[in-house]
Amino acid sequence: MDEGSDFDVPEASDRSEEAVPLFSVGEVEGFSAEDAAHYASDELEGLSDAPKSFGRLAWTRFRHHRLALLGGIGLVSIVLMFIVGPMLSDYTFDQYDVADRLLGPSRDHWFGTDEIGRDLFVRTAQGGLYSLRIGLIAAVVATIAGTLLGAVAAYFGGWTDGFISQLINLLLIVPALIVLSVFSLYFGGDANRLAMVLAFLLWTRIARVVRGVVLSIKEQEYIMAARASGASHARVIFRHVLPNVIGPVVVEVTLLLGTVIVLESTLSFLGLGVQPPNASLGTLVAEAKGSIDDDPLRVLTPGMFIVLIVLCVNFLGDGLRDALDPRSRNERN
Amino acid sequence: MFAYIVRRLLATVPLLMIALYAVHVGISLTTDPRADFYLCLPRCQDGFDTITEAYNLDVNVWLRPFTWFASLLQGELGESSSIGEPVGEVLRSRGWNTALIAVPAFVISAVFALLLSVYSARHQYSKGDYFFTGLAFFGLAFPSFVLALIIQNVFGVQLENWFGIKPFNTGRKTGTNPLEILRDITLPVMSLSILFISADSRFGRASMLETLNQDYIRTARAKGLPERRVVWKHALRNALIPLVTLWALNFSVLLGGSVVTESIFSWPGLGPAFIRGLFDADIDLILGIVLLTGMFTVFFNLVADIMYGVLDPRIRLD
Numbered sequence: 019m020d021e022g023s024d025f026d027v028p029e030a031s032d033r034s035e036e037a038v039p040l041f042s043v044g045e046v047e048g049f050s051a052e053d054a055a056h057y058a059s060d061e062l063e064g065l066s067d068a069p070k071s072f073g074r075l076a077w078t079r080f081r082h083h084r085l086a087l088l089g090g091i092g093l094v095s096i097v098l099m100f101i102v103g104p105m106l107s108d109y110t111f112d113q114y115d116v117a118d119r120l121l122g123p124s125r126d127h128w129f130g131t132d133e134i135g136r137d138l139f140v141r142t143a144q145g146g147l148y149s150l151r152i153g154l155i156a157a158v159v160a161t162i163a164g165t166l167l168g169a170v171a172a173y174f175g176g177w178t179d180g181f182i183s184q185l186i187n188l189l190l191i192v193p194a195l196i197v198l199s200v201f202s203l204y205f206g207g208d209a210n211r212l213a214m215v216l217a218f219l220l221w222t223r224i225a226r227v228v229r230g231v232v233l234s235i236k237e238q239e240y241i242m243a244a245r246a247s248g249a250s251h252a253r254v255i256f257r258h259v260l261p262n263v264i265g266p267v268v269v270e271v272t273l274l275l276g277t278v279i280v281l282e283s284t285l286s287f288l289g290l291g292v293q294p295p296n297a298s299l300g301t302l303v304a305e306a307k308g309s310i311d312d313d314p315l316r317v318l319t320p321g322m323f324i325v326l327i328v329l330c331v332n333f334l335g336d337g338l339r340d341a342l343d344p345r346s347r348n349e350r351n
Numbered sequence: 352m353f354a355y356i357v358r359r360l361l362a363t364v365p366l367l368m369i370a371l372y373a374v375h376v377g378i379s380l381t382t383d384p385r386a387d388f389y390l391c392l393p394r395c396q397d398g399f400d401t402i403t404e405a406y407n408l409d410v411n412v413w414l415r416p417f418t419w420f421a422s423l424l425q426g427e428l429g430e431s432s433s434i435g436e437p438v439g440e441v442l443r444s445r446g447w448n449t450a451l452i453a454v455p456a457f458v459i460s461a462v463f464a465l466l467l468s469v470y471s472a473r474h475q476y477s478k479g480d481y482f483f484t485g486l487a488f489f490g491l492a493f494p495s496f497v498l499a500l501i502i503q504n505v506f507g508v509q510l511e512n513w514f515g516i517k518p519f520n521t522g523r524k525t526g527t528n529p530l531e532i533l534r535d536i537t538l539p540v541m542s543l544s545i546l547f548i549s550a551d552s553r554f555g556r557a558s559m560l561e562t563l564n565q566d567y568i569r570t571a572r573a574k575g576l577p578e579r580r581v582v583w584k585h586a587l588r589n590a591l592i593p594l595v596t597l598w599a600l601n602f603s604v605l606l607g608g609s610v611v612t613e614s615i616f617s618w619p620g621l622g623p624a625f626i627r628g629l630f631d632a633d634i635d636l637i638l639g640i641v642l643l644t645g646m647f648t649v650f651f652n653l654v655a656d657i658m659y660g661v662l663d664p665r666i667r668l669d
Contacts, residue, residue: 184366191370191645195610196637199629200377280494284611287496288626300494307500311508321497328492 076341086337092330096323097150100143109137111144112295122315129319132305142320145297148209150327152298153279155213156220160278161271163217164224165263169255171225172232179229186222194219194281198290212291216278224270231263265342272335276328283324299324356653363649367642368420374641375416375634382632384408384432406634419638428642429635433627438639441624446606446643449613449620451532453605456540460547461598467548468555468590469582472563483552490549499542499615506538539616543609547601555594562590588662595662599655600648607644 080086104111109127114134121131129138171182189197201215235241236259244258285291286300294301299320306316384406388399403409407418422429428438467487471480490498562568563586571581608621617623621640628636659666 187366188370188373191367191641191648192374193607193625193641193644195626195629196374196377196641200381276492280492283494284496287494288611288614300496303497303500310500310504314504314509317497317500317504321494321500324494324497325489325492328494329488332488332492 080337080341083337083340085333086341089330089333089337092326093334096146096327096330100146100150103143104140107137107140109140111140111297112136122313130316132316138302138316138319141297142299142302142323145299145302145320146323146327148292148296149279149282149298149300149324152209152213152216152282152292153275155210156216156278156282157271157275159214159217160221160274161224161267164221165228165260165267167221168225168228169232169259169263172229173236173251173255173259182225183229186225189219189222195285195288195290198285202290209292209296212282216281220274220278220281223274224267227266227270228263231266232259235259235262269335269339269342272331272338276331276335279324279328279331352657356657359653359656360649367645367649370645371420371638371641372416375419375638376412378632378634378637379412379415382634384632384634386632419635423642428639431624431628431633431636431639433631433633433636434624438635441636442621442639442643445608445619445621445624448618449608449622450606452536452539452543452613452618452620453602453608455536456543456547457598457602457605459540460544460551460601463544463548464551464555465594467552468559468594469587471552471556472559472590473582475560484556487549487553490545491553493546493549495542495546495609495611496615498545499539499612502538502542503615506541539612539618542612542616543605547605551594551597551601554597555590558593559586559590562586565589592659592662595655595658599651603644603647603651606647607640 107128114136115131116134121127123130127137127139129142132138132141167182171179197219198215201218202212241254241258244254249257282291283298283300283303286298287304289304292298292301297305302320303317303324306313306320310317385399385402385408388395388402392399407415410418419429428442430436431438431441434441467483471483474480563582568581568586571585572578576585608623608625610622610626612618613620613622614626621643624636625640627633628640
């Protein structure tokens with residue numbers, strides 16, 4: 019709201035959570051180190067209300083973000099259902115029974131059966147976990163690669179920056195499907211390898227965000243001070259530059275996770291992603307789409323699970339963005 | 352300005368060449384147009400040799416792209432083996448079909464996204480804002496194939512079951528007169544627009560909100576300008592800048608053919624041709640499409656950069 023809010027909290031208090039306690043307290047019963055730090059900070063600041071650290075503020079804001087909480091709870095319950103559900107079922111992932119083909123939902127088969135009588139509930143659960151696993155690995159790898167390359171590009175500038183920026187532009191021109199079809203021939207339909215290919219396609223987004231943040235950080239005095247006191251480039255990047263990009267990167271990771279899950283399901287739908295005998299939510303939709311006119315439910319169930327998962331992940335990302343955005347630091351929501 | 356445009360276009364030529372080179376090598380490494388011939392090899396040596404000759408398959412993989420570049424310089428794009436027509440001809444006819452759904456989808460999504468983001472930003476946290484933001488969240492979570500399948504099924508099939516009428520065509524292009532085209536493009540345009548409106552309106556809302564909170568907007572209000580003028584003239588101009596980038600990217604993506612949506616609606620555009628070329632190792636067609644989409648990307652990026660200068664005269668292009 020008011021413009022002054024940015025300056026209320028001094029920059030240093032951002033890190034007060036990670037700060038080493040000012041004095042060490044022996045193991046006194048009923049008086050933990052945390053309490054001591056708490057009282058100490060009260061005394062030092064001379065405030066009745068202990069100033070909240072950035073981490074604590076973020077957590078408070080996140081907790082009050084109802085959508086984010088909803089997303090988190092939804093995601094956890096979907097994952098739990100995917101893990102626990104198949105254990106309660108009598109059927110396994112690829113056990114078929116042609117006599118029971120194309121059944122509708124019943125107490126025996128919760129989501130019905132497919133064309134060769136495989137239980138669709140178990141398949142959806144397994145496919146969902148497979149999709150989530152690929153999404154998670156791809157998002158993490160893309161984040162690490164994107165953060166490092168973006169930081170290196172911005173930090174060193176010049177020739178390095180030019181090269182990495184052109185690489186990003188190049189990946190914008192080459193269609194994702196080509197990269198995927200070329201790689202998938204070498205890498206196969208294995209989950210981990212597919213995740214690597216997806217990460218190769220998606221690191222550019224993070225790299226661009228990180229590059230922008232680092233460009234402004236590297237001009238600040240404390241970086242020069244660190245260099246002047248003899249810190250190596252690697253140390254400056256890892257200790258002094260990268261901790262500052264954690265906020266934007268965490269937000270990007272959740273948003274990226276949603277993108278990866280959609281991309282993976284789309285590729286699997288087109289037949290370029292997960293290969294049988296494995297299944298993901300995308301292949302389940304593709305398998306059922308031929309009979310959509312007679313039996314729309316078989317397309318809708320895996321389809322809606324993709325939508326639900328991505329929705330939860332995006333809610334989570336939105337909440338994280340509001341919580342970690344320093345500009346909304348003092349707002350109550 | 353003219354010098355700037357020429358310089359920008361020239362600077363992208365190497366990038367496009369590298370992209371095409373990488374695509375050529377990548378596809379040559381993973382596919383072999385002679386795949387069907389190996390089984391019958393002693394008998395069909397002639398056919399084998401013809402294809403080897405046509406695709407320069409006896410040349411090293413890393414050198415092969417240069418023959419393609421050489422023929423490109425002479426204006427030759429080669430022949431599409433999967434469709435059986437010259438690539439230039441395929442790009443022209445398929446490109447038209449793609450444009451038939453890309454242009455309406457782009458215009459509709461841009462207009463709606465703009466109206467929604469202005470509405471949501473002006474009435475932040477109102478019921479309407481929550482409603483539209485919620486819808487955008489929902490739309491954003493839909494993979495294109497799920498949305499297209501649902502739209503095709505509901506409007507193309509279930510409507511007929513419920514009411515006994517068939518207002519929309521669920522597949523392929525049937526006619527050439529404007530009314531028939533309008534009927535055929537409705538559903539694909541609808542599925543594409545929903546996706547793009549969801550993505551753009553969230554972005555536009557944030558951009559509009561940021562602009563509306565700036566000092567010069569307060570000044571404009573304080574000096575007594577009508578609210579309509581403040582929003583649509585003073586604020587919109589600045590809020591549009593990030594949106595223009597997004598629109599440039601969207602339009603080039605749409606014109607390059609949406610593989611999933613066009614395939615599901617059996618629309619004879621660039622998308623299905625591309626995916627078929629990919630599966631059939633139709634290297635000339637793929638390279639042609641990559642060249643076209645790459646040029647779209649470069650061109651509309653340039654247009655976006657020029658638009659910045661128009662929207663905000665402080666931005667200098669040189």
